[in-house]
Amino acid sequence: MSTESHPQRFRVDPHARFRVLEDEGIFVLQEAGEVLVVNELGAFIVEQLQAERSVDEVVMAITHRYAVDQDRAQADTRSLLDALLEAGAISQT
Amino acid sequence: MSYSNTITRAWTENRLMSVLLELTYACNLDCTFCYNDLARVGQPLSVDQYRQLLDDLASLGILNLSLSGGEPLAHPRFFDIANHARNLGFVIRLKTNGHAVRRTVAERIRNEIDPFIIEVSVHGASPETHDRQTRVAGSFERLVTNVRTMKSLGLRVKANSVLTRWNEHEVEDMVALYDELGVLFQIDPEVKPRDDGDREPLAIAASAKGHARYRRALEARANRNGGDIDPVSREAGPKPLVARTDKHCGAGSNNIAIDPYGSVLPCVQWRVPVGNLHDQRIAEIWEKSAGLLEARETTKAARRMLEGLGDAAVTSNFCPGAAHVHSGDPLALYPAVEQRIAASARARVRLTVL
Numbered sequence: 198m199s200t201e202s203h204p205q206r207f208r209v210d211p212h213a214r215f216r217v218l219e220d221e222g223i224f225v226l227q228e229a230g231e232v233l234v235v236n237e238l239g240a241f242i243v244e245q246l247q248a249e250r251s252v253d254e255v256v257m258a259i260t261h262r263y264a265v266d267q268d269r270a271q272a273d274t275r276s277l278l279d280a281l282l283e284a285g286a287i288s289q290t
Numbered sequence: 291m292s293y294s295n296t297i298t299r300a301w302t303e304n305r306l307m308s309v310l311l312e313l314t315y316a317c318n319l320d321c322t323f324c325y326n327d328l329a330r331v332g333q334p335l336s337v338d339q340y341r342q343l344l345d346d347l348a349s350l351g352i353l354n355l356s357l358s359g360g361e362p363l364a365h366p367r368f369f370d371i372a373n374h375a376r377n378l379g380f381v382i383r384l385k386t387n388g389h390a391v392r393r394t395v396a397e398r399i400r401n402e403i404d405p406f407i408i409e410v411s412v413h414g415a416s417p418e419t420h421d422r423q424t425r426v427a428g429s430f431e432r433l434v435t436n437v438r439t440m441k442s443l444g445l446r447v448k449a450n451s452v453l454t455r456w457n458e459h460e461v462e463d464m465v466a467l468y469d470e471l472g473v474l475f476q477i478d479p480e481v482k483p484r485d486d487g488d489r490e491p492l493a494i495a496a497s498a499k500g501h502a503r504y505r506r507a508l509e510a511r512a513n514r515n516g517g518d519i520d521p522v523s524r525e526a527g528p529k530p531l532v533a534r535t536d537k538h539c540g541a542g543s544n545n546i547a548i549d550p551y552g553s554v555l556p557c558v559q560w561r562v563p564v565g566n567l568h569d570q571r572i573a574e575i576w577e578k579s580a581g582l583l584e585a586r587e588t589t590k591a592a593r594r595m596l597e598g599l600g601d602a603a604v605t606s607n608f609c610p611g612a613a614h615v616h617s618g619d620p621l622a623l624y625p626a627v628e629q630r631i632a633a634s635a636r637a638r639v640r641l642t643v644l
Contacts, residue, residue, distance in 0.1 A: 232293040
C-alpha cells in the first residue's frame, strides 16, 4: 500500500459493514465481532472508496473539500487506509 | 473516536441506529410462553413495502437490522426481503427458533444474507424440557443438529433462553450445552407477560431457588473461564454498552421495532404504536411522531424515577416496555424489578453484617 502513487482502488470488505452517522463512520467487522469508528474525514474517505474512486482520486477530493495540501492529504489517506486494511475493514479490488 | 460515544450521542441526539422487524407472527412451533399477540390482525406489509422501508432505513443510515417474528423464516418471501437488506449493507441479526434451518436453508442464509449473527431460541438442555416448551416433539434434537450445521458452515450463532420453572433444574446443563456447541448465549431470568398483557406465562416464572441456581451456574462458568461472567460480551461485539445520557434506555431514541402490520413501536417490548407504515414513511414517523416524542420523554422520566429510588433500582434492569405490559404504566415498578431491588438490598445488608 505505501507507494508514492496510488492508482489502486479499495472497497469495504465483503465481511464488513459500513455506515455514516452524520459526522462519523462506523465499521462493523462481522468476522471479528468488532466495531471501528472513524471521524468525519475518515467517513468521507470511505464514501469515496464506495464510489469506486482510486486512491489518487480520493486525495484530490480531499484537497478540494478541505483546506489541506496534497502531501498532507496523501499522508493522511495512506495512514487511514493502512489501518483499515490491517483491521480487515477494507480490501483491494 | 469510540463506539461508546457513538451510542451515547445516538441516545442523546435521537439518532436511529437499530430497527427490529417482526416479519410475521406465523410460527412452526407452539411455545407455551410465546409473547406475540397472536389474536392481533391487520394488513401485513407487502414485499414492496418492505423494500421501500429497507431503502428508507438505509438512506437514514440505520446500521443494525434484526429480522424477527413469530418465526421470520415462516414469511413466504423471507429470503427476498432479507437478501435486499443484505444488499443494502445492514448488520443483520436473524432471530429464529432454528427449527427450519436445515443444511440447505443454512447455506442460503450464509450465501444470501450473511448475517452478523443467528440467534436461536433454546428452552432447555434436554428433549423433555425443550419440547415441553415448544410443544413439538423432536424439536430439541432437530435444533441441536441444525446449530451444529450452522456452526460447520461458519455461521455465528447465539442461544437465547429464558429461565423458567421448567428448565431451572438443568440450567448448568444448558450452559454446558452452549459451550459444547461453541455458541454465545444469553439467559433472560425474567418471564414476561404476553404483548397483550396476558399473564399466563408468569405461571412458569423461575423460582427464587432457580434464580440462585442460575447465578451460581454463571459464576461457576466465569471461574472456569478466568472470571468472565458475561458470555455475550466476551466474544460477540459490538459489546453491550450503557450510554451516559439523561435517558434510561434507547427506546424510541436510537432503536424502534416494527410489527408485521406496519405499526412502529418504541422498542420490541414497548407495544404502543407511534405510527404506521401504511400511512406514513418511516422518516416522517421518526421526525414527527408525537408518540415517539412521548416515549423519549418517558425514558428520561424513568431514569429520574430510578435514580430517586437508589442504585439498586438503577441497576435493576427495569424496562419501561415491560412495565407498560404489566400495568399500562411505563413508569410503574413490576414484580421482577421489585424482587431484584429487594435482593440487592438484602445483599447489602449481608455485606454490612459481615
